[in-house]
Amino acid sequence: MKIAVVGKGGSGKTSVSGVLARSLARSGHSVVGLDCDTNPNLGLSLGVGDLETERLLSLRDQIDEGEQEHAHTWDGILEAYGTDSPDGVRLTVVNRIDNPEPD
Amino acid sequence: MLSSVPESDTVIVADLEAGIGTLTRLPEASVQSTLVVVEPTPRSIDVGLRAALVATERNQGHVTIVANKIANQDDDTRVRNAFADHDVVTVPEDRVMITADRRGSSPIDVDPEAPAVTAISDIATQIVRSGIQNAK
Numbered sequence: 001m002k003i004a005v006v007g008k009g010g011s012g013k014t015s016v017s018g019v020l021a022r023s024l025a026r027s028g029h030s031v032v033g034l035d036c037d038t039n040p041n042l043g044l045s046l047g048v049g050d051l052e053t054e055r056l057l058s059l060r061d062q063i064d065e066g067e068q069e070h071a072h073t074w075d076g077i078l079e080a081y082g083t084d085s086p087d088g089v090r091l092t093v094v095n096r097i098d099n100p101e102p103d
Numbered sequence: 104m105l106s107s108v109p110e111s112d113t114v115i116v117a118d119l120e121a122g123i124g125t126l127t128r129l130p131e132a133s134v135q136s137t138l139v140v141v142e143p144t145p146r147s148i149d150v151g152l153r154a155a156l157v158a159t160e161r162n163q164g165h166v167t168i169v170a171n172k173i174a175n176q177d178d179d180t181r182v183r184n185a186f187a188d189h190d191v192v193t194v195p196e197d198r199v200m201i202t203a204d205r206r207g208s209s210p211i212d213v214d215p216e217a218p219a220v221t222a223i224s225d226i227a228t229q230i231v232r233s234g235i236q237n238a239k
Contacts (some may be wrong), residue, residue, distance in 0.1 A: 032113055037119065
């Protein structure tokens, strides 16, 4: 199941996203947090902390600038460019898949 | 990207960019549920109305309005009147959100029993329950 969270900046959408993801994980669901914001702070709302949030953002910037090879599959992205949040939520800030492999 | 993520039992929570830019670029029917988070302010409600319209027109699943930072009945009424055709759920104004923001922490770690946290947890339960029912 995919859930999109939208809203004006400052509406609290990232806080809602973070608590939503953690709550779903606590109730037994496998959960991925996907940060598509140009100012990505979902890591903070998930509880991974400043340093790890910055590390993931830096990775995304390196991919966008061609300094890092992009993963070609969803699982590859989660493995290479994701991190584990409390309660087991997997977080990634990479927001596109280049040349995804066919099913 | 969301549309190319394979379907699975995993729940994906996508925090889209502020405004409706990502939503307008998202291919039709990319998600099963859209949460539109609005504060009880005219500008936030205006963005929320446009987001709800785009999500509905582009078939982005069930659209739920999350009335956030609701301090009183007037706030609640303002949002519900603006989104009379949608499901509206309320998250109360709660200091836990400010405290978490200042600490760089998750609100659920600051106080898992805080009213705003429990309200969002209830929303999570509702969404997944309705998503499973829709999938049947």
